[in-house]
Amino acid sequence: xxxxxxxxxxIKQRLPRVLAMIRRHEPDVICLQETKVEDQLFPTxxxxxxxxxxxxxxxxxxNGVALLSRVGLKDVRYGFDGDPIxxxxxxxxxxxxxxxxxCIYVVNGQAVGTPAYGTKLAWLDAFRVWMAATFDPAxxxxxxxxxxIAPDDRDVWDPxxxxxxxLASEPERAAVRALEAWGLTDxxxxxxxxxxxxxxFWDYTAGAxxxxxxxxxxxxxxxxxxxxxxxxxxxxxxxxxPTYGEGKPSDHAPLIVTLx
DNA sequence: ATGTCACTTTACAAGTGA
Numbered sequence: 074x075x076x077x078x079x080x081x082x083x084i085k086q087r088l089p090r091v092l093a094m095i096r097r098h099e100p101d102v103i104c105l106q107e108t109k110v111e112d113q114l115f116p117t118x119x120x121x122x123x124x125x126x127x128x129x130x131x132x133x134x135x136n137g138v139a140l141l142s143r144v145g146l147k148d149v150r151y152g153f154d155g156d157p158i159x160x161x162x163x164x165x166x167x168x169x170x171x172x173x174x175x176c177i178y179v180v181n182g183q184a185v186g187t188p189a190y191g192t193k194l195a196w197l198d199a200f201r202v203w204m205a206a207t208f209d210p211a212x213x214x215x216x217x218x219x220x221x222i223a224p225d226d227r228d229v230w231d232p233x234x235x236x237x238x239x240l241a242s243e244p245e246r247a248a249v250r251a252l253e254a255w256g257l258t259d260x261x262x263x264x265x266x267x268x269x270x271x272x273x274f275w276d277y278t279a280g281a282x283x284x285x286x287x288x289x290x291x292x293x294x295x296x297x298x299x300x301x302x303x304x305x306x307x308x309x310x311x312x313x314x315p316t317y318g319e320g321k322p323s324d325h326a327p328l329i330v331t332l333x
Numbered sequence: 334a335t336g337t338c339a340c341t342t343t344a345c346a347a348g349t350g351a
Contacts, residue, residue, distance in 0.1 A: 082351080083339055107351085109340070134340050135350075181351060189350095221351095234334085277337035277351085286334095321338075324351080 074332040078104040078217035080325035089319035104176035104217040108137035130165040137162050144170040153203040157195045177218035197248040210256025213298040220292045224249045227269045228289035257294040264306035271308040274325045293330045302332040
């Protein structure tokens with residue numbers, strides 16, 4: 074079983090690269106974030122032609138998530154009970170194969186101390202409460218998505234520069250730990266050990282990718298039955314290269330998780 | 334820190350969010 078999670082920053086702009094990624098990695102399940110499109114304009118035909126059933130939860134211009142599977146989707150749920158900002162499309166989940174997959178796009182938060190930052194922390198808490206009330210950590214479940222948090226200093230390119238700032242602040246990191254405490258393992262960190270990264274995001278500005286200024290903010294968090302099946306986790310960094318593939322890159326690269 | 338991108342609009346440049 075192979076899963077990919079990828080913040081595509083507009084599925085309309087990124088469709089050729091998504092189709093090429095599918096040919097390269099042949100994932101069973103794909104979690105997309107920042108699709109930025111209403112459901113009726115989602116490229117369902119092209120992805121069905123590629124072999125995937127599609128559950129999309131989108132909106133115009135902002136946010137938007139989608140869950141694609143070539144092993145079937147059952148019990149699809151759109152959003153979550155208790156969402157403090159229910160007008161924003163950020164979570165879609167379903168049963169696929171033997172897994173419950175929860176595709177999430179966490180609030181960015183803009184900057185520490187802003188209203189958006191408060192919304193981010195409130196959203197993360199409400200999401201955790203819903204998860205705990207709805208699912209059982211003894212079951213095979215994985216949360217995949219753009220979490221917009223680098224869990225610790227190994228997940229930022231310059232820990233001193235990033236200390237305390239948005240995406241790396243202690244309250245954000247505590248929110249990830251609270252999710253893990255419910256019964257989830259950070260599969261990317263489990264695979265990498267103490268090696269920094271692997272980064273999944275490089276800012277578009279300042280030549281960040283070329284300079285290695287990356288962050289690991291796209292995560293796959295699995296319950297114990299999933300963590301026990303972990304074979305490998307890798308990042309397809311080629312997808313972040315401007316010269317690779319068709320059209321411009323997203324600012325995120327796909328995270329590929331393979332389970333036994 | 335700042336070599337960007339995508340989207341939207343009493344649109345054809347500028348604001349917003351990332």
